[in-house]
Amino acid sequence: MENCVHTNYSGFVVMRSIFKNITASLFLTFCMLSFVESLEAQVLSEKSTEMTVKNGEKFYVHTVKRKETLSSIVELYDVSEIDVLLNNSSIKRGKVKTGQKLLIPFIQNELENDIVQDEMIDPGFLIEKDCDMVFVSPDSIYRVALMLPLFLEQVDSVLLKSPANVKLLTAKPFSFMHFYEGFMIAVDSLVNTRNLKLELKVYDIDNNITKVDVAMQDPWLKNADLIIGPFYIKPFEMMMGFADTNGIMIVNPLTNRSNLVDNQPNLVKVKPSYYSQIDYVKNLVKDRYVDNNVFIVRMDNNGDSTIIADLSRELKEVINPYTLVSNRKIVSRLRMIYNKMEDKDEVNIEDVEFHSDGTLLDYTLANVLIDDSVRFNNDVYVVNYNNDRLETVNKYGSVARNNVVIVYTDQSVAATQLINKVNMLTERYPVTLICMPEWSKFDKLFSENLMNMSSVYLDDKFLDYNSVAVNSFICKFRKIYGTEPADYAYQGFDIAWYFLNALMRFGPDMSSCLPYYQIPLLNNDFVFVRNEDGDGLENINWNMYQFKNYEKVKIETFNIVDMK
Numbered sequence: 001m002e003n004c005v006h007t008n009y010s011g012f013v014v015m016r017s018i019f020k021n022i023t024a025s026l027f028l029t030f031c032m033l034s035f036v037e038s039l040e041a042q043v044l045s046e047k048s049t050e051m052t053v054k055n056g057e058k059f060y061v062h063t064v065k066r067k068e069t070l071s072s073i074v075e076l077y078d079v080s081e082i083d084v085l086l087n088n089s090s091i092k093r094g095k096v097k098t099g100q101k102l103l104i105p106f107i108q109n110e111l112e113n114d115i116v117q118d119e120m121i122d123p124g125f126l127i128e129k130d131c132d133m134v135f136v137s138p139d140s141i142y143r144v145a146l147m148l149p150l151f152l153e154q155v156d157s158v159l160l161k162s163p164a165n166v167k168l169l170t171a172k173p174f175s176f177m178h179f180y181e182g183f184m185i186a187v188d189s190l191v192n193t194r195n196l197k198l199e200l201k202v203y204d205i206d207n208n209i210t211k212v213d214v215a216m217q218d219p220w221l222k223n224a225d226l227i228i229g230p231f232y233i234k235p236f237e238m239m240m241g242f243a244d245t246n247g248i249m250i251v252n253p254l255t256n257r258s259n260l261v262d263n264q265p266n267l268v269k270v271k272p273s274y275y276s277q278i279d280y281v282k283n284l285v286k287d288r289y290v291d292n293n294v295f296i297v298r299m300d301n302n303g304d305s306t307i308i309a310d311l312s313r314e315l316k317e318v319i320n321p322y323t324l325v326s327n328r329k330i331v332s333r334l335r336m337i338y339n340k341m342e343d344k345d346e347v348n349i350e351d352v353e354f355h356s357d358g359t360l361l362d363y364t365l366a367n368v369l370i371d372d373s374v375r376f377n378n379d380v381y382v383v384n385y386n387n388d389r390l391e392t393v394n395k396y397g398s399v400a401r402n403n404v405v406i407v408y409t410d411q412s413v414a415a416t417q418l419i420n421k422v423n424m425l426t427e428r429y430p431v432t433l434i435c436m437p438e439w440s441k442f443d444k445l446f447s448e449n450l451m452n453m454s455s456v457y458l459d460d461k462f463l464d465y466n467s468v469a470v471n472s473f474i475c476k477f478r479k480i481y482g483t484e485p486a487d488y489a490y491q492g493f494d495i496a497w498y499f500l501n502a503l504m505r506f507g508p509d510m511s512s513c514l515p516y517y518q519i520p521l522l523n524n525d526f527v528f529v530r531n532e533d534g535d536g537l538e539n540i541n542w543n544m545y546q547f548k549n550y551e552k553v554k555i556e557t558f559n560i561v562d563m564k
Helices: 010-022 029-035 070-077 082-088 152-161 162-171 177-193 209-216 233-244 274-288 303-320 327-340 363-368 391-396 412-424 448-453 468-481 486-504
Strands: 051-055 057-062 099-103 141-150 196-204 226-228 249-252 267-269 292-297 320-325 353-357 358-363 373-377 379-386 402-407 433-436 456-459 537-539 543-547 551-554
Touching: 057 070, 070 082, 070 099, 082 099, 082 177, 082 468, 141 177, 141 233, 141 486, 177 196, 177 468, 177 486, 209 233, 226 391, 226 402, 226 486, 233 249, 274 303, 274 433, 292 303, 292 391, 303 379, 303 402, 327 363, 327 373, 379 391, 391 412, 402 412, 412 433, 412 448, 448 543, 468 486
Parallel strands: 141 196, 141 226, 226 249, 249 267, 267 537, 292 379, 292 402, 402 433, 433 456
Antiparallel strands: 051 057, 057 099, 320 373, 353 358, 456 543, 543 551
16 A cells, blocks of 8 residues: 555564455445445536535535436545445435435545635634644645554464464454454545555554563654554553653553543543543433432442442432322322232232332322322432342332432443342332443343343444444455454544544644544544643543344434533
8 A cells, every 4th residue: 555654563464364364254235235336327427516514524515416326426526435424324225315415525635725715614613722724734644653462473373383263263463453454444545535645653562561662762653643552551651651752642542541641631542431421321311310219229339439429419410309290190000010919819909008219109099189299309329239239229219200220330240130130120110220331341131121121321332233334344344354343443443534534634733623523433433522731632422322122222312512
């Protein structure tokens, strides 16, 4: 690939070649739809002169004409297909429709300089810095260092000595290969369609600090514009000091640690911290559950007490102090509970003691005063499961309204136990379960019980397999590498796509513009904030979804920008 320099990883090239040869290649019909030239007649088209700006990025507004195809439009504007798909979620199954309006990234050249002179800039983009006024020469050449744990010294021993059936599954040298390959798909697209001029140098840096010392002696690295990695925390902290000394932006791709950005103005942390989940849960409760009791269940005496205390305080601010529930609804709910009782034939409903909200509900009185209402106070309860089990939930749970149960644990066994225990409560109480911090990483949890409780999850990644852009990437990855992309492949693409686009847009001094620069990505959007002056930038974006009918359904309840 032109304008792209790779050094110090010849062994990796060999390893990658072997990987391609021993992995099966699968192609779906969608690949044919996305990548094969249309058989329809070619249409003579002209670029649109209508322009717009979205998140500080310039776009042509192209209206699809009769017989135009996605392929012909991509060719007309000389952009990559993934570029168009990421910015146009309205494209379904790789096909465009006559009259459909598409946003086509504006790639400026000398002949097009006059098109955008009178263009209106969205005032919402200009917050603290005139990022729209930044001029970066299209001839700029950027130096980017990618530091991956490749364990190249182990390649020969792995390939020659390990049993064939476990080589790719257990070998360290293959662990992060998909990150590199996804990264390179983004690089190739930007070089070929956006005229990115790039010197990319890949360093093999794992958890061996000696490799960090060797890299820091490289004169080329001291003049880099961007460093991505290392992936292990100790080598990263060493390289972070090097980047700070030399004024280089450095990207941490994997850690959730929030304090890493403290007093590190050149650091950008891609993975959101668990603390930033508080705003998401708060907004979800504000949007859907303001008239409910909320129970925060922690699974041990340790946990993250700061997050739990702050979450409790924030939720108390958004829930209503009390809720009025009609007696008609209460009677209906009590009858439903009574009908589920095994011994209902032996006792009259008027004689059953119904516990709710820390008191007894009188069925007979509610039925007599059917048109009246009962006032229930709302509160947030913090429960230590080891000491309390779920006695607090049993005592203060409401039969008349929904009960929000937030379980905070990072232990899979504890999560399984809680699912079963909380689900038993649904015999009496309507329950919504919110799972924190990252239950999506637990295996074998997505069961009937979870759907029964309308369980809500937070995840720092979310792949929409109905998205044409995602499917296009999958097909391209299969075509190039002959295998299915793993999670690291999407992360590698997103990081390369975002930061290399930002380099071309703002240049190496892009730090102050990133909080206002948001572009569509495959796996997780980046919304960067700087908590304090002198701190680094941290992504705060979490995906929130529910399992419905055995599928992940993303929750769109509020605008992430409103939380900044």
